[in-house]
Amino acid sequence: MNIAIIGNPNTGKTSLFNALTGLNQRVGNFPGVTVERKTGHCSLPDGRVAEILDLPGCYSLYPKSRDEAIVLEVLSNRSNKSLFPDLVLAVADACNLKRNLLLFTQVADLKIPVILVLNMMDVANKEHIKIDVDALSRRLGVQVVPISARRKEHIQELKQAIVHAPGIALQHDTISVESLAPELVDSLTAKFALASPYSAIQLAHQHENLSYLSPEQSDLVEATEQQYGFHSNELQAKETADRYHFIGNLLKDTLEQAHESREQRQTKKIDFILTHKFWGFISFFFTLFIIFQAIFAWSAYPMDLIENFFSWMDGLGRSFLPPGPLADLLLDGVLAGLGGVLVFIPQIAILIGFIAILEDTGYMARITFLMDWAMRKVGLSGKSVVPMIGGLACAVPSIMAARNIESWKDRIITIMVTPLMSCSARLPVYTLLISLVVPDEKIGGFFNLQGLALMCMYLIGTLGAIVVAWVMKQLIKTKERSYFILELPVYRMPRWKNVGLTMYEKVKAFIFQTGKVIISLSIVLWVLASYGPPGRMEKVEQKYRSDAFRKTLPADEIDIHKSSEMLENSYIGIMGKAIEPSIRPLGFDWKIGIALITSFAAREVFVGSMATIYSVQDEGGDPAPIREKMAAARDPHTGKPIYTAATGFSLMIFYAFAMQCISTIAIVQRETNSWKWPIIQLVYMTGLAYLASLLVYQLFK
Amino acid sequence: MQTTLSELKPGQHGIILSFTDLELSLKLMEMGCLPGSEVVFERTAPLGDPIVITVAGYQLSLRLQEAATILIEGIRTEKMTKDYK
Structure with missing residues (x-):
């Protein structure tokens, strides 16, 4: 048995969902779209198990966002047996019945069996709101169940009502839907074998949003609309007014409420x-x-x-694991990559x-x-x-x-x-670089210069975001109007269980959905850093094996030097050298180039890469040893220090703006459901980072 | 007297007469702003926009440009009701 929960935002829909399903819930996506799909199981008193679907909160079946569009998609596609509900629980806030009933009347008119759930009855009772539940039930022809999901009151009665719910829709008509557009309703009902006149009206309004319609079917709806002169907006306005008129009459006899609670x-x-x-x-x-x-x-x-x-x-x-490439791949590649992300x-x-x-x-x-x-x-x-x-x-x-x-x-x-x-993730990068190029001094006695520099980095990022937003506002064209109509709900105490469940579900989704990308990219990076063109890595091996060379260095430094030189000769080292000409104007050498490439997947890798490149073990995250080595680094041609203020600032600016985060790319792809936006983002951020760094380096040089 | 919702002052009551923008009116009506219903202009945001109104028994926030599409009649200024027990 499929049950869908529907209701306005802030009505305690999620509390009810949690009360019915407990921990037996799953978060996924609706097929083909990135709308969160929350489902769960609930055991009913008669032994059956119901599959509960929590639909996105909305004020009406006419969607205001992409998430809301899924509601009609689910409620109108009777041929989708796995999603189409056998029963809808329409949740309404008992303290604000008038506005909440609009959605209920729409759902009821789709002629799907429905139960009206009056939530927050405990609050309503305290506020002396009197609802004549029996009269309401008689007038609407549906079961009306008062509950308090937050306090878990009367959940058992609701389950009992679900068991008793009729298999067919018995609710009375609310408004005279057919009179809104009689010919259109008749024609569409016949052509698509629809279950109710209101399905015809919704089909006419929203056929473009319904993914299960074939292009031919959608064209047929369009043609029928043309034939009967269908005016979407005017009809919707009339429908909404009619519905509120119906609700007003209904509540006149069934509701007693003080002016202000x-x-x-x-x-x-x-x-x-x-x-x-x-x-x-x-x-x-x-x-x-x-x-x-x-x-x-x-x-x-x-x-x-x-x-x-x-x-x-x-x-x-x-x-x-036996030492060898497999152990290295699993431990240095997958485990290290995963650890780098899971730590957040x-x-x-x-x-x-x-x-x-x-x-x-x-x-x-x-x-x-x-x-x-x-x-x-x-x-x-x-x-x-x-x-x-x-x-x-x-x-x-x-x-x-x-x-x-x-x-x-x-x-x-x-x-x-x-x-x-x-x-x-930028914080460790900033910390390292600031300690390198900004003196640890106080100005005016109490302003720490390094702290000030760190704050500036945060400000620069924020400023960048504001400027880019402004530019994009001019560039992105849309027919859609921006509007701001927002309910300010009454203040209530947080429901800690809901908060906990949200944290759990979202973190789980983050791990599983971005984890895949992170693992595969870490493997690629590891391979590039561990292998080089045939012959080159062997030469390094040989060099370090020769006794003559081993004598020149203390034993404990041999391995460190070796791994540094191996990195230099790996594919990624070669890539670092290859991009050196293009990053020279920013004040970066090939070693920084390697760090830029390795931290493409995650910024914080920068510190680790620097540690490897400068042959230092990063012990317990203490940047001091790396800092000293970096400060001592000299340009082999000129003999001047590499990390001057100009290079340091240029590098920080680069990290402030560049898109170096695989998880973000993955999530943007998922949220926009296209590769277009993550690619635009990657390109513009990298471009911005390059130009800004160029500017900084050339100015400070 | 007839004016738009955006011209009311905090504390003023009025009755919604009609809308000047069909598309916006759909969204406003769904949220309970119906012709004939009473609205109270509660307050503005610190920077003057958006505003908060009470309509259909709850608080709704909207921008001035949206409020300007709502025609209002029967404006009356009620004394701010003191908190009664």
Whole structure:
């Protein structure tokens, strides 16, 4: 038995889903599109097991975003047996029945068996909202079940109602759908053997969005529309007005509600502070401050654990696998690559958790409201704020969070600029380079010069994102209008279980979906760094084996020098030399070239690569030994230091702007469902990085 | 007196008369902004835009450019209701 849950945003749809399915849930995608598909199993009192599908929250069947378009796709395709629901649970917030019932009447008119679930009854009772459930049920011809998903109240009654639900749709008509467009409805119902007049109306409105229709079928709908003079917008306006008229009449007899609830008054009081001219911004920045403190402070310990786990795995692998290419590939390639990414999971999880809390409490809507004006000026929307701030920790979950943006253009621009925000992976690169080129001095007694430089890097990234967004705003043309109509939900305490489940599900999705790409790319990089053209690596081996050479160096340095020279003669070393002419103007030599290539997959690899190249073991992440070697590095031709201020700054700017993150490329591909956008992003960011570095180096030289 | 929602001042009530933009009106109506229903202009964002209104029993935020497409009649200024127990 398939059951779909549908409802407005902020109605506790997800709480109900969690209450019904518990941990038996799975997150995937709908076939062919990147819309999150949450399904789960629920055992019913009669022994059957129902497959529950949580559809994206929406205010009506007319979609405002791509995610919402999936709702009608599922509810109208009766031939798809695995998705089409046998029963719909229409969830409505009992405290705001009027607006919530609009979606219910639309679903009911599709003539799919439906149960009206009145959620948040506990709050409604407290607010003295009286709903005549029996009368409502009689008038609509459906079962009406009052519950409180948050408190898990009456879930058993709901399950019982599901068992008793009739197999066919028995609900009464809500509005007179046929009278909206009689001939069109008749014609389409006959041609497509539709189950209800309202299916015909929706087919006429949305046939272009429905992927299961063949081009011929879609053309047939179009032709029928032409024949009967179908005006989509006007008809929709009339339908919505009719529906609200019906709902108004219905609630006149079944609902008693005070003008303003206590919850709303409380919300207004909180809003007076949180959206205040002065205190609003203060609270916003304070929230950000807390989030960043948490991301860095709380993640330190689990990150250590993960790193230790991977080095333990590495040691384990070394002791069990016979030494050779296989062990090297598995340990240096796959395990190291995976470890480099998985180490960021604590930060990602904490960020996702905070975003979930902000959304659950209702504060997210206020942030959006507060920042919309400023963000709009540069081609973004208030809803871009959260992904961009999140980008300071990690672009991957932030780009996923951009799904909430309805406008396609706003969403694309947000996705395109989020990776410019300096993420935590850039931090080790900045730290190393700043310690190299910026003196550890205080100016004015308390401003640490190095700290100031670090802050500048974050500012430059943010500024870059704003400028690029503005440019893209001018370049991307769209017929779609940007609009901002957003419910400000009442403030509620976060549901900790939901927050936990969101963290768990999103992290799981991150590991599995980006993990594949990361593993395959790590293997490629490892092969390129471990092998060279025939003959060259052997020569190095021979050189280090000869006794004459071994005497020139202390024993403990031999291996380090050897691995450095091997790297130089590997494919990647050759590539580094090959790109040297093109990066010379930026002040980089071939060694930096290697680091640029190896850190293509992940920026933080830079430090490790530098360590290998400069023959230093990176012990416990302490950059000091690498720093000393790098500071001592001299240009073989001129004898001058390589890491001058000009090169250092140029390199930092390069890392600030360049797209060096496989996970981000993978997630952008998944979120936009095309290779076009990740490629544009890769090209523009690399181009921007090159030009900016060129400018910096030439100016400071 | 007839004006647009964007010209109301915080605290003013009005009745929605009609819309000047069909496409936007669809989205607004779905969110409960129906001709004949009462709206309250609650407040503006710190930078003056967007605004918050109360309509159909909940708070809705929208930009001034969208509010300008909503025609309002019967404007009255109510004294800010003090919190009553």
